Amino acid sequence: MSMNNHGRPTGTGTSGFASTSGSALLPNEPLLFEIGDTEHSGVDLPDVTIATDRLGGFERRMPLDLAGLTEPEAMRHYVRLSRLNHSIDSGMYPLGSCTMKHNPRLNEKMARLPGFADIHPLQPVYTVQGALELMNQLSHWLMTLTNTAAVALTPKAGAHGELLGMMAIKAAQDAAGQGHRKVVLVPESAHGTNPATAAFLGYSVKAIPARDDGTVDVQAVKDALSADVAAIMLTNPNTCGLFEPQVIEIAEAIHDAGAFFYCDGANFNAIMGVVRPGDLGIDAMHINLHKTFSTPHGGGGPGAGPVVLSKALAPFAPVPFVRKDGSGLELVEHAEGDALGRITAFQGQMGMYVRALTYMLSHGGDGLAQAAQDAVLNANYIKARLAHAFSVPFGDYPTMHEALFDDSFLAGTGVTTLDFAKALIDEGFHPMTMYFPLVVHGAMLIEPTESESKQTLDRFCDVMEELAADAKAGNAARFTAAPLKAPRRRLDETRAARSPILKWERAEETLKAAE
Amino acid sequence: MRYLPHSEAERAEMLGVIGAANIDALFSAVPRRALKNFDLGLPAHSPEFLVEAHMRALAGKNRAGADGPFFVGAGAYRHHVPATVDHLIQRSEWLTAYTPYQPEISQGTLQMLFEFQTQVAKLTGMDVANASLYDGSTGTAEAVLMARRLTRRNKIVLSGGLHPHYRDVVKAYLKDDADLECLSASPEGQGDILDHIDEQTAAIVIQTPDFYGHLRNLKVAADAAHAKGALLIVVITEIVSLGLLEAPGAYGADIVVAEGQSIGNALNFGGPYLGLMATRKEFIRQMPGRLCGETVDAEGQRGFVLTLSTREQHIRREKATSNICTNSGLCALAFSIHMALLGEAGFTRLARLNHANAGKLADALAAVAGVEVLNKTFFNEMTIRTSRPAADLIERLAARGILAGVPVSRLEPDDPSVANLIVLAATELTTDADIAALRAALAEELQ
Numbered sequence: 001m002s003m004n005n006h007g008r009p010t011g012t013g014t015s016g017f018a019s020t021s022g023s024a025l026l027p028n029e030p031l032l033f034e035i036g037d038t039e040h041s042g043v044d045l046p047d048v049t050i051a052t053d054r055l056g057g058f059e060r061r062m063p064l065d066l067a068g069l070t071e072p073e074a075m076r077h078y079v080r081l082s083r084l085n086h087s088i089d090s091g092m093y094p095l096g097s098c099t100m101k102h103n104p105r106l107n108e109k110m111a112r113l114p115g116f117a118d119i120h121p122l123q124p125v126y127t128v129q130g131a132l133e134l135m136n137q138l139s140h141w142l143m144t145l146t147n148t149a150a151v152a153l154t155p156k157a158g159a160h161g162e163l164l165g166m167m168a169i170k171a172a173q174d175a176a177g178q179g180h181r182k183v184v185l186v187p188e189s190a191h192g193t194n195p196a197t198a199a200f201l202g203y204s205v206k207a208i209p210a211r212d213d214g215t216v217d218v219q220a221v222k223d224a225l226s227a228d229v230a231a232i233m234l235t236n237p238n239t240c241g242l243f244e245p246q247v248i249e250i251a252e253a254i255h256d257a258g259a260f261f262y263c264d265g266a267n268f269n270a271i272m273g274v275v276r277p278g279d280l281g282i283d284a285m286h287i288n289l290h291k292t293f294s295t296p297h298g299g300g301g302p303g304a305g306p307v308v309l310s311k312a313l314a315p316f317a318p319v320p321f322v323r324k325d326g327s328g329l330e331l332v333e334h335a336e337g338d339a340l341g342r343i344t345a346f347q348g349q350m351g352m353y354v355r356a357l358t359y360m361l362s363h364g365g366d367g368l369a370q371a372a373q374d375a376v377l378n379a380n381y382i383k384a385r386l387a388h389a390f391s392v393p394f395g396d397y398p399t400m401h402e403a404l405f406d407d408s409f410l411a412g413t414g415v416t417t418l419d420f421a422k423a424l425i426d427e428g429f430h431p432m433t434m435y436f437p438l439v440v441h442g443a444m445l446i447e448p449t450e451s452e453s454k455q456t457l458d459r460f461c462d463v464m465e466e467l468a469a470d471a472k473a474g475n476a477a478r479f480t481a482a483p484l485k486a487p488r489r490r491l492d493e494t495r496a497a498r499s500p501i502l503k504w505e506r507a508e509e510t511l512k513a514a515e
Numbered sequence: 516m517r518y519l520p521h522s523e524a525e526r527a528e529m530l531g532v533i534g535a536a537n538i539d540a541l542f543s544a545v546p547r548r549a550l551k552n553f554d555l556g557l558p559a560h561s562p563e564f565l566v567e568a569h570m571r572a573l574a575g576k577n578r579a580g581a582d583g584p585f586f587v588g589a590g591a592y593r594h595h596v597p598a599t600v601d602h603l604i605q606r607s608e609w610l611t612a613y614t615p616y617q618p619e620i621s622q623g624t625l626q627m628l629f630e631f632q633t634q635v636a637k638l639t640g641m642d643v644a645n646a647s648l649y650d651g652s653t654g655t656a657e658a659v660l661m662a663r664r665l666t667r668r669n670k671i672v673l674s675g676g677l678h679p680h681y682r683d684v685v686k687a688y689l690k691d692d693a694d695l696e697c698l699s700a701s702p703e704g705q706g707d708i709l710d711h712i713d714e715q716t717a718a719i720v721i722q723t724p725d726f727y728g729h730l731r732n733l734k735v736a737a738d739a740a741h742a743k744g745a746l747l748i749v750v751i752t753e754i755v756s757l758g759l760l761e762a763p764g765a766y767g768a769d770i771v772v773a774e775g776q777s778i779g780n781a782l783n784f785g786g787p788y789l790g791l792m793a794t795r796k797e798f799i800r801q802m803p804g805r806l807c808g809e810t811v812d813a814e815g816q817r818g819f820v821l822t823l824s825t826r827e828q829h830i831r832r833e834k835a836t837s838n839i840c841t842n843s844g845l846c847a848l849a850f851s852i853h854m855a856l857l858g859e860a861g862f863t864r865l866a867r868l869n870h871a872n873a874g875k876l877a878d879a880l881a882a883v884a885g886v887e888v889l890n891k892t893f894f895n896e897m898t899i900r901t902s903r904p905a906a907d908l909i910e911r912l913a914a915r916g917i918l919a920g921v922p923v924s925r926l927e928p929d930d931p932s933v934a935n936l937i938v939l940a941a942t943e944l945t946t947d948a949d950i951a952a953l954r955a956a957l958a959e960e961l962q
Binding site for chain 2: 029031032033036037038039040041042043045046047048049050052053054055056058059060061062064065066067068069071074075077078079081082083084085086087088089090093095098100102103104106108109110111112113114115116117118119120121122123124126127128129130131133134137141144145147156157158159160162163167170171191192193195196197198199200205242243244245247248271273274275276279280294296297298299300301302303304318333334340341342343344345346347348349350351352354357358360361362363364365366367368369370371373374376377378380381383384385397398400422425430431436450451452453454483486487488489490491492493495496497500501502503504
C-alpha cells in the first residue's frame with residue numbers, strides 16, 4: 001500500500017522518518033497511521049446490515065479514523081518494530097531490582113491451554129474446578145516458601161500488592177480500635193512505590209536513614225517508633241542488595257510497639273527456598289510473579305503481585321479467594337466480617353498464576369533454592385571481579401542478588417553514571433539500574449539473576465572493566481556521545497515533557513491545535 | 516535443572532574468585548536461625564513433559580468457552596483473536612523486553628505505545644490516553660481519585676448501572692469514605708444520578724452500555740455535571756461498542772475508563788486484562804499511569820520516550836499521582852495489533868456483527884414464556900427476568916451444556932430484587948444454533 005498521503009509526521013523539526021527504510025537489520029518504521037488507512041483491514045468479517053437497531057439514537061457520528069493494515073502489512077510492521085527492542089532473549093539485562101530472568105516458553109504454552117485461557121471469570125464455579133485447584137496449588141507454594149498463614153492472589157502488580165498489604169494493615173488496626181496510627185516508617189533506600197502507597201492511604205511517611213553500611217539500624221527504628229506508627233515498609237533483601245542483618249530485631253521492635261511489618265518482596269528471588277520471610281517476623285509481603293517466578297515483563301506489564309499474610313492479617317484478606325467446600329472448591333466472592341472487600345474485578349491475573357505455577361513445578365523446591373543461590377553467586381562474582389576497577393559503597397559483607405557500585409570511580413573523568421550506562425548499550429548490554437537506590441551517589445545497581453552463564457558474566461565483566469579503564473584514561477567522548485550503535489541516539493526528554501505530543505494527528509489537526 | 520546454566524565446577528570456580536568457602540558464606544548476613552532451617556516438603560524439579568501433564572490435567576477440569584453455547588459477559592467478553600496477534604506478542608523482543616526506560620533500545624515498545632495511545636484517544640473521542648492501567652475496575656478507582664485532585668472536591672456518585680465489581684473496587688480504594696454515594700442497582704436502566712449532583716460533587720461515574728446492557732444518555736449527564744462544576748467519568752466494559760456508539764468525548768466526558776480485554780485478549784478467567792484511560796488535554800498532569808510522547812534524538816530523528824514522569828512514584832515518591840509502577844504492556848500490544856488488523860472498516864463491521872447477534876438473541880429470548888427482556892436499548896448485552904430464580908437456572912442450563920450468562924445475584928447477593936435476573940451477551944462468535952439451543956433449553960426449564 002502506498003503511504004497515506006493525508007497525514008504527515010507530527011511536530012516540527014523531525015526528519016527522515018520515512019526517507020529511508022533503515023539499514024538491513026535496523027529498520028526505520030513509519031507509524032501505523034502513516035502506513036494504513038481506514039479502508040484496509042486484516043480481518044474478514046461479514047458486513048451485516050441491521051434492520052432495526054436498538055441503539056436508542058446513540059450511534060456514532062464522530063469519525064473513528066482508525067488506520068487498518070492487511071495481515072502481511074501488520075506482520076511486517078510489528079516485526080520491524082520489535083527489532084528496535086532489547087530483550088532478555090537477545091541479551092543480558094543487568095537491571096538491579098528488576099530481576100530480568102529467563103522466561104521459559106513452557107509457561108506460555110500452558111497459559112494458552114483453552115482450559116485456562118478460554119474460561120470466563122463468572123461462569124459457574126463447578127465448571128472451573130481446575131482453575132480453582134491451580135489457584136490453591138499456587139497459594140500452597142507461596143505460603144510454603146514464605147512460611148505464612150494466607151495469601152491474597154489478586155493484586156495486579158507489585159505496587160497493587162503493596163496497596164493491598166497496607167490496606168489489610170489499616171483494616172486490622174481499625175478493627176482493633178487502633179485507627180489513630182497514622183505514620184508509616186519507610187527507609188530512605190526504599191522503592192518509590194512504598195512512600196507513594198503509604199501516602200495514597202492517608203499515612204504520613206517518616207523516613208528512616210540508612211546506616212553507613214547501607215542497612216537499617218534497629219536503634220533508628222526504635223527511635224522513630226511511637227503509638228502513632230502503623231507499620232514499617234522494609235525491603236529485604238534491601239535495595240542495596242544487602243540482607244538486613246537486624247531484620248528479626250526490627251520485626252520484634254515493630255511488633256512490641258503494636259505496629260505491623262510490611263515487607264517489600266521485590267527481591268525475594270535472592271532468598272526463595274533458602275530463607276522464609278515468615279521466620280523473620282513479616283506480616284505482609286508482596287511477591288512479584290514477573291520477577292521471582294519468571295512471568296514475562298512484556299515491555300511493561302502485565303505483572304502480578306500476590307501478597308502473603310501473617311495469622312494476624314489473614315482475616316483481612318480481600319475477596320475473591322478459594323476455599324475447600326466438601327469434595328470441591330468454592331470461590332468466596334463476597335467479603336465476610338472485617339475483610340477488605342475487592343481490589344480488582346474478577347480473580348486477578350490468572351494467566352500469570354498459570355505461568356508461575358508452571359515455573360515452580362519445573363524448578364521444584366530444590367531448583368528454586370538453587371536458583372536463589374545462583375543469583376546470589378552471580379552477583380557476588382560480578383562484585384568480586386569488578387571491585388578493583390569500580391567503587392563499592394558497602395564492601396563489608398557479601399551482597400545478595402545485586403552488586404551495587406557508586407560513581408566515585410568516575411570522579412574527574414567527565415563521565416557520569418548515565419553516560420557510563422549508555423556506553424554499555426554500544427557493547428550489546430542493557431544498562432544497569434542507575435541512580436537508584438537514592439542513598440548512594442550515582443548508583444549503579446547490577447542484578448545478573450541466576451539465568452546468566454559464567455561465560456556471559458565474564459564477557460559482561462570484561463566490558464565493564466574495559467569501559468572503566470577507558471573512562472579513567474580520559475576518553476570521555478565515547479561515553480557522552482553514547483549510544484552510537486543503537487536504533488536511536490539519545491532522545492530529547494526535556495522537549496518531550498515541555499510540549500507533550502502524546503498521539504499522532506493529521507496535519508490539519510496539528511495546525512488547528514497550534515492556532 | 517534446565518533453567519540454570521552453571522555446572523558444579525563453575526560454581527566452585529566462581530566461589531574461588533569471590534573468596535568464599537561455600538555458598539552459605541554468601542548468606543552470612545542472614546540470622547542463623549532463619550537460614551535453611553526447614554524442609555519445604557515441596558516436590559523436586561520435574562521434566563517438561565511431566566509439568567505439562569500436570570497442567571493439562573488441571574486445565575482439563577475446566578469447561579472452555581468453545582465447548583458449547585456461551586453467553587457469559589458482564590465485564591469480560593469472548594471474542595475472536597486473530598492468530599497473528601498471539602504469534603506477534605510471543606516474539607522475544609515484545610515478550611521479554613523490560614519497561615522502556617532506555618529509549619534508545621526500546622523504540623519498538625515506545626512507538627507501539629504511542630500508536631496505542633492514539634488508537635484509544637480516537638476510540639473514546641478524547642484528547643489524550645495513557646499507556647494503559649491494570650484493568651477497567653482499578654482504572655475506575657484511579658479516575659475517581661484523579662477527579663478529586665482536579666476538582667478539589669470529595670463527593671463521588673456511582674451510577675446504579677456501574678459493574679458491581681467496579682463499584683466494590685472503588686469502595687475498597689475509598690474505604691470509610693462518607694463522600695462516596697453508590698446508587699442502588701438499576702436493572703431497568705432507570706437513571707437517577709442527576710438528582711445527586713451538587714456543588715460538593717467531584718464526579719459522577721456512569722457506565723455505558725451499563726452493567727445490565729442499557730445505553731445511558733451521556734449528554735444529559737455531562738451537562739448536569741458540568742452545570743455544578745463536577746466531572747463526568749464514563750466507564751465502558753465492552754470496548755467493541757465504540758464501533759457503533761458515539762464516542763464519550765463527543766458528549767463532553769471528562770475522563771473515560773474502559774476495559775480493553777475484548778480486543779486482542781483472551782478471557783483468561785479474569786486476567787491479565789487491560790485498563791484504558793483517556794482524558795482532556797488540560798488534565799494530563801493529574802492522570803495516573805505511564806505516558807509515551809514523541810521527541811527527537813541527538814541527530815534530529817523522530818523517536819519516542821516515556822514522558823511527564825514527574826507525576827510518577829519513582830520520581831515523586833509520596834507526592835505521586837498514584838502508586839502505579841507498571842502498565843499492562845503486553846495486553847496493550849495485543850490490543851493495538853488487533854485494532855490495527857481491524858482498522859476502522861473491520862472494527863465497525865465487528866461492532867455491527869455483535870449488535871446484530873444480540874438483536875437475534877433478544878428476539879429469541881423475548882419469545883420464551885417466562886422470560887422478560889428488560890432492555891429497550893443495548894449493544895451486545897442484555898438483562899432478562901426469568902420466572903425462576905436465576906442462579907439455579909444457570910446451573911441447570913450449564914448441566915445441559917449451555918453457559919447462559921451471569922445471574923445478577925452472584926454479584927449482588929444482598930439484593931433480593933435481582934434474584935431472577937440474568938445478564939447475557941452475544942458476540943461475533945455467537946451462532947444461530949447457539950441461540951436456538953438456549954431458547955429451547957430455557958423454554959423447557961421454565962415450563
